Amino acid sequence: MSPPLRSQDEALDWIAAHAASLDAGPEHADQVVPLLGAAGFFRIGVPVALGGSGGSTFDAVQAIARVAERSLTAAFVFWGQRCFIGYLLDSDNAALRQRWLPALLEGEVAGATGLSNAMKFLSGIESLQVLATPEGEAWRLDGQLPWVTNLRRAGYLVxxxxxxxxxxxxxxxxxxxxxxxxxxxDDLQLLALRGSNTAAIRIEGVASGAAELIHADARVFLPRVRPAFLGLQCGMSIGLARASLAAASHSGSAARAGLQGRVAAIEAGLDEAVAELEAGLADGRFATQAALLFRIRIRLAGLVRQAVDLELDATGGRAYLVASTGDFARRWLEAAFVPVVTPSLTQLHGELERQAALQAA
Structure with missing residues (x-):
């Protein structure tokens, strides 16, 4: 286990030092949640009265971006944990929140957002995969969640x-x-991000009642939490793009090849998208105008691809040599994950087309 940390900078240094390991396998996977919790990352954007350090959802986005600059695997875990914390903050079930929020903030237990299927359900893309059969005052749950992140074996909530x-x-x-x-x-055999404790869950005859209820109506609750779900996810793209841009900018090849203008152009586009994300989270517009957030997520994915392509151009042949690739190869594979994480770019484009057709009709 890693030693106790005294600051967020120390946590970020640990993540940077173990980024390759977190990407390649599970060796250090179970240390990420306790580490981020001990450094106070999960308290960002949580009201002080509930044990947080205050601030806004956008502050949490920026924190995820800082982690993503070092490791997208750690940022992915951070996103899952912070989403679950957000669900408890928005839940009417005060007893559930009081029971679990302190341990989640501290990083003593992992929180997994198994709502990817639900977000697709909200857009009419697929049916829910867990059935609830009434049994007296409770339910019997049966089904599956085929892809869930942050299922830390030492203890997790879904x-x-x-x-x-x-x-x-x-x-x-x-x-x-x-x-x-x-x-x-067992952990899913991902192309990268293998230290994210990502696996499938089978649900057979699980008893669930009022004590476990986050919200009684998913169609009311999901639109309410979707801005944070997607907004926090954007932090992953922001941090990865920043890391590739920094690597490209500091490459001697970038200056020699005249690539600094491309670096500046992508940075400007990134700054613009981040500013729009901050404004939309602050004024609540994404709750009723989800398409605006969808477009920001799509733009950020494009900027990630441009940034890693630019890093490759700046690094040149050294990027293709194992001895000299540095962190480029890891970031290249991390970037391949950005378009497919739920909701995927294909799903977002499809939803935008559906909304446009409805407006036209």
Missing amino acids: AAAVEPTDGAPAAVVAFTGDTPGITRS
Whole structure:
């Protein structure tokens, strides 16, 4: 285990030093949540009255970006943890929040956002994959979550949207990894980000009642938390783009090849997108105008691709040599993840086209 940390800078230094390991396998995977928790990262944007350090959701976005500059794997874990914390902050279930929020903020337990399927459900892309059969005052849950991140074996919580079989509204519930009927698969064999504790969950005969309820109506709750879900996700793209731009800018080849103008142009586009994200999170416009946030997410993914391409151009042949590639090869694979993380760019483009067709009709 890593030694206790005294500052966020120390945590970031540890993440940078272990970025290759976190990308390649699970050796240091279980240290990320306790490390970020001990350094206070999970408290950013959480009200002081609830144990946080104050600030806004955008402050949490910037914190995720700082981590993503060092390791997208660690930032992905951070995103999952912070999303789950946000669900508890927005939940009407005060007892559930009081029970779990302190441990989540401290990093003693991992929080996994199993709502990727639910976000697609909200847009009509797919059906919910967990059924809730009424049994007295509770439900019996059955189904699966095929891709969930931050399933730390030492202890985790998962949020999932469930479809009642009696026609009641879809709801959002929480359950722990040691709940009877929950089975975690082995880690998924990802192309990269293998230290993110990403696996599938099988749900068989799981008892769930009022104590585990995050919100009784998913169609009310999901639009409310979607701005933070996507906004915090944007922090991953922001940090990765910044890392590649910094690497390109500091390459001697960049100056010799006249690439500094391209660096400046991408930086300007990134600054503009970040400013729009900050403004939209601050005034709440994304809650009713989701398309604006979708477009920012799409733009940021494009900027990531431009940034890593530019890093390759600046580094030249050295980037293709194992002995001299540095962090480029890892960032190249990290960048390949940005378009496919849920909601994928294909899904976002499809939703924008659907909305445009509805407006035209």
